[in-house]
Amino acid sequence: MIHCEGLVKIYKTAEIEVVALQGLNLTIEAGEMMAIIGNSGSGKSTLLNILGGLDRPSAGVVGVGPWDLLKITEAQLVQYKRQTVGFIWQNNSRNLLPYLTALENVETAMMLNGKVDRIYAKDLLERVGLAHRMHSKLQQLSGGEQQRVAIAISLANRPALLLADEPTGSVDSETADRIMDIFRTMNKELGVTIVIVTHDLTLAHKVNRVVAIRDGQTSSELIRRKEELQLSPEENDVPQASHEEYVVLDRAGRLQVPKAYLEALQISGKASMEFDGETIMIRAPK
Ligand SMILES: Nc1ncnc2c1ncn2[C@@H]1O[C@H](COP(=O)(O)OP(=O)(O)OP(=O)(O)O)[C@@H](O)[C@H]1O
Numbered sequence: 001m002i003h004c005e006g007l008v009k010i011y012k013t014a015e016i017e018v019v020a021l022q023g024l025n026l027t028i029e030a031g032e033m034m035a036i037i038g039n040s041g042s043g044k045s046t047l048l049n050i051l052g053g054l055d056r057p058s059a060g061v062v063g064v065g066p067w068d069l070l071k072i073t074e075a076q077l078v079q080y081k082r083q084t085v086g087f088i089w090q091n092n093s094r095n096l097l098p099y100l101t102a103l104e105n106v107e108t109a110m111m112l113n114g115k116v117d118r119i120y121a122k123d124l125l126e127r128v129g130l131a132h133r134m135h136s137k138l139q140q141l142s143g144g145e146q147q148r149v150a151i152a153i154s155l156a157n158r159p160a161l162l163l164a165d166e167p168t169g170s171v172d173s174e175t176a177d178r179i180m181d182i183f184r185t186m187n188k189e190l191g192v193t194i195v196i197v198t199h200d201l202t203l204a205h206k207v208n209r210v211v212a213i214r215d216g217q218t219s220s221e222l223i224r225r226k227e228e229l230q231l232s233p234e235e236n237d238v239p240q241a242s243h244e245e246y247v248v249l250d251r252a253g254r255l256q257v258p259k260a261y262l263e264a265l266q267i268s269g270k271a272s273m274e275f276d277g278e279t280i281m282i283r284a285p286k
Contacts, residue, residue: 036213
């Protein structure tokens with residue numbers, strides 16, 4: 001569904017250039033629900049904005065389904081944003097109209113795409129647990145309920161891909177759990193591919209795969225251990241227990257060694273590497 005290879009994004013301002021993505025590689029399968037984590041400034045939102053067609057890549061490969069987002073024309077981009085991709089932000093005021101009801105909000109999103117399907121609009125609001133509030137005005141709903149309306153809106157035009165930037169950032173943990181459950185249901189029942197950007201590592205146990213971005217590159221991946229492995233509910237809440245961590249290698253064999261490891265061994269610039277037939281060891285130069 002999504003294929004990024006050597007993806008580069010450079011922001012140029014009058015004085016400086018910021019390289020927000022530095023040759024990022026990432027593949028996401030159709031129907032997958034995964035999370036992207038990383039520290040502030042690591043490039044998560046930049047990646048999501050490029051995938052959502054809100055920002056243009058500078059170089060590299062970025063494909064979503066049949067679309068090549070490097071070569072796409074402005075007219076095609078409008079079509080792409082309307083038909084292929086749905087977006088959810090932490091601050092949902094960007095997609096909601098406060099003076100309309102929940103149902104009218106979902107229908108408005110459909111109208112902008114040319115076709116209102118009231119049955120499906122109601123179905124979506126039922127799926128997010130708002131059957132009883134669909135005729136309430138947005139300003140009468142709680143923050144968590146509004147976020148659920150935002151999810152219904154993002155799916156109004158049956159996108160193949162749903163991008164969520166810190167979707168649980170401004171709600172309490174119970175509401176966050178509920179939102180993650182809704183995502184999981186939508187992913188299973190509608191088959192929509194879901195990419196969630198978050199700071200929160202505890203969200204990791206809610207998805208099968210978590211990709212960590214550091215300095216504009218994918219650095220490691222957490223993959224859920226096999227379901228057969230029976231974990232207690234407490235263990236299941238700890239990503240390290242429920243998921244296995246892998247370091248990501250690019251095609252040329254390059255990997256990112258965590259800064260903390262390098263600092264602990266006072267490695268900078270050069271390291272010595274040994275291979276004993278089974279293990280590769282990286283040490284400070286002798
Ligand atoms: N429009 C812009 N112009 C210039 N620099 C930008 C712009 N947008 C992002 N950047 C820079 O690009 C880098 C990556 O930013 P990005 O917003 O993608 O990070 P992030 O991982 O989403 O951070 P956060 O978790 O704080 O939202 C940062 O150094 C940021 O300052």
